Amino acid sequence: MIRARTPSAAVPRARKGEETRAQILEAAVQQASEAGFESITIGALAQRTGLSKSGLFAHFGSRSDLQVAVLDEAARRFAETVFLPAMKAPRGLPRLRAIVGRFIGWTESAGLNGGCPILAAGIEFDDIAGPMREAVAGYQRQRGRELARAVQLAVDTGELAADTDPRQFVFELDGIALAYYHAARLVGDDQARNRALAAFERLVASYSPPLSPSAAARR
């Protein structure tokens, strides 16, 4: 068999390489979603993709490189599923509501079969110094800043009280998202989404600006 080594054949081959890499990442993100990053092994991915173990090795240098690439892919999907579409909503409470509505249960919208891979990575690597801990902490801080900015915009529009501490608000919002995953995925509470949205509305109400004297008098 003659192997094509001409430049014209190199392009499709490079494209095929990218496709295979994307296929591996897809399988690995699903694996992380279902059973965590520690469960991403060459054997597990070979089974999911039907690729040979040597073929898998060729695409990712070390296991750590692969884990970070999977986390990057999960973060890209999170941004694509949660933040980007919510940016179309008007700034202030409507945008914050759009973010939260997409944040709660984003993995289902993103086609993942299990829990949130970023959350799983946080739990797995919080005590293990190294590139994964750095990467996941970086994504969490970035998400915290983006959420805090959305909260601040709702303060600026006057929909949240002027003395709202955006970081405290985001802390409590993170709690709601975490409680949702916990209740929905582990305890099997079929009311988890409703509980999470009710908790968010309660949070918004507790940070609402005090009624103006005239509005209070009309009550």
Next chain:
Amino acid sequence: MIRARTPSAAVPRARKGEETRAQILEAAVQQASEAGFESITIGALAQRTGLSKSGLFAHFGSRSDLQVAVLDEAARRFAETVFLPAMKAPRGLPRLRAIVGRFIGWTESAGLNGGCPILAAGIEFDDIAGPMREAVAGYQRQRGRELARAVQLAVDTGELAADTDPRQFVFELDGIALAYYHAARLVGDDQARNRALAAFERLVASYSPPLSPSAAARR
């Protein structure tokens, strides 16, 4: 060397077996706290305890048996650290506050070096049917019932509003505890405990009974 097989020597030997088992469990709970249940391997435990691998095998049948035993031990410590001492506080809000104050950061009080093993088990096994999923979901449901009972007592004393839904309250409380772990352990927020306690007081305030007409008039 003559092996003592008399009843008088059997007692210390059984006791030694119990001590070794306790030593293995202690090492395994630390391992789960630091890096999750998937990381509990015979090799890792041999390194932590200094015991031989064959000695370790003798104490626990399967890896799954060991994982469940470690979870049971973590749950026992949780009850001992959080619920049992809080029961001394008067029923109602004081007891609920005592539970929450001990719940936030209980692993440090229990001498664990990493995160909450029960939380880690929940994230790891929520998509993996089997004895670990059953065990951790069982513990989470039990804790939910115990927290809901403490909330209901604070409704009964009139410290929380009569229409408080204890399950919704517990959902939001779980979120605060989860956000604490997330912020403290992963993002390295040194204000995490203060944020968690502030979030709890905000939660209590939002579930407070409406002011009686006379109390409102005095404002």
